[in-house]
Amino acid sequence: MVINSLGYNLNVFINCPFDDGYNAIFEAIVFTICDCGFTPRCAKEREDSSEVRIQKILEIISECKHGIHDISIAGADPKTKLARFNMPYELGLFTGCKKFGDEIQNKKSCLILDKTPYRYASFLSDIAGQDIRAHENNPQKAAAHVRNFLAQKSNRKIPSASIVWERYINYKRVAPRLAKEGGLKIDEVTFRERLELISTWVKIETKTHT
């Protein structure tokens, strides 16, 4: 597989729950990745039922140098009482790819997020010893962890977490109108449409402030 190195270095794989209750954190993470000059990638970017899901995920992982893995909703599902394995499984795929992949894949790095500190020890103790960041279900905290992680990975100067958050609030203010005048309803946008709204805002606001 031929991988565009610039794309690879800036691509960030998001491995997180796609539940409605997680939307606020997900959107804040997507915005932060864009605002830090990186490209968010996730399984939701291609809605194609003819594709085998795991094949699609593996392809996206192979194209991303960085990964954000949120294992906060990996616990038991209240209805089925069964654990949700997708996020830890994809984290395993990502780290396996780093360990056993070629020299490009060996450069992978990731940020693991959870709800509270050390909670992971009771269900995923194999990751003990790695830095796990707790967001306490707070989108601003999650965004700050993502910003701080990407700031270490970037050659460019990235604004402080509070500045990125302030920009996110400004984006959120105009997003419903931007969506509406673009023929969309903000509550119904797909991942691709949301990414287009965010990318547009970041592009224009970045031009305005340079």
Add this chain to the structure above:
Amino acid sequence: MYANRKLLLSPVVRPSRIKKLEKILIKILEEEKEQKNGKSHSHPQKANGHK
């Protein structure tokens, strides 16, 4: 702080869609700016009127 930054768009984003949204956003931001300026101009006039 954001100077010299090149935005690398996701492969799933449609450049034609971004161009269309850019025009809409510029219009929205200009309208907001005008409204803001209008408000800040009207305030001193009101104050003067009371004098």
